[in-house]
Amino acid sequence: MTAILSTSGLGKRFDGLRANHDIDFALAPGEIHALIGPNGAGKTTFVSMLIGRLAPSEGTIRFDGRDVTRMPAHRRVALGMAYTFQITSVFGRLSCAENVALAARGRDADVQRALERVGLAERAAEIAGDLSYGHQRLLEIAMGLAQRPRLLILDEPTQGLAESEVAAFKQLIRALVPDTTILLIEHNMSVVMELADRITVLNFGEVLAQGTPAQIHDNPAVQAAYLGTGGQDAED
Structure with a gap:
């Protein structure tokens, strides 16, 4: 199946500091895909490139078969991408x-x-x-x-929600697919494991692992880098 969103060799440097490096990523239409990683893993930088807030240093981004690597954010929105910020922007x-x-x-x-x-x-x-x-x-x-949106990118959507509101949120997200594809950046691992069809783990700006929730849960490298830390960092 053709990916609705994909990256190839995507990277970003800030004054010589490598924030993301050689990220190959694919998001299938109609799926819920979670992006996780420890504090400083490069998630915010990666997502900022996806939505057009940051220009990549190298690599390409494609949305619905179109190269959008240098396309401004508002044009990506017009194509069907929507993004909610980690900090509320109402x-x-x-x-x-x-x-x-x-x-x-x-x-x-x-x-x-x-x-x-x-x-x-x-x-x-x-x-x-x-x-x-x-x-x-x-x-x-x-x-x-x-x-x-055809693609909805949610950055820490359950932060600040009560337990009952988290339950309603999960029900809402399930109701959105397959009409809307979801990319979920989330530190609440119970939400991730319950909702995600697939998970991508970033660490030190690179892809550490990709797979189903079960595969990610059982991955020793992921356990050492993230799941085993017990950390629930709010941002990177």
Whole structure:
């Protein structure tokens, strides 16, 4: 099956410091693919290149068969890529509905549907800045959904969510596929293991392992580098 998103030999250097190196990655249409790794593994740099916030030093990025390596972020969004930030980026002085409307470009039906899907329909008129952090995270996901993405990249989406909200989030993500492909950057390993079809592990800016949740769980190198540390770092 042709990948909806792929990279070949992707790398990034900052003033001689190698943040990512020779990353070959493929995301199949309709799958939930998790990206994990310890603090400093290079996940943020990698994702920033995927969405067009950073230009690669080498390698290529393809989306839906098209070379988007040098394409600006807004054009990638227009092609069907949506991204939610690790730190919430909602407009605090606007209502929930107004936030989603900005992302939906004014399509009212999309606004209501997006809020319903994340469980915030009854809070549509509330000011986003008055929401709890967890609800702001859900609002940001609604903003992503309102763009009708073919690929939704979620960066630490369960951070700040209560246990009941995490359960609802998992149900939501399962309902999105196969119409929407999901790339999930997440430190909550129970969420990763329950949701992901496949997992890619980064370490020191390179791919350490790729495979099913069972394969990743049983991989000695992954256990030594990440799973065995017990760490739940919030960022890299």
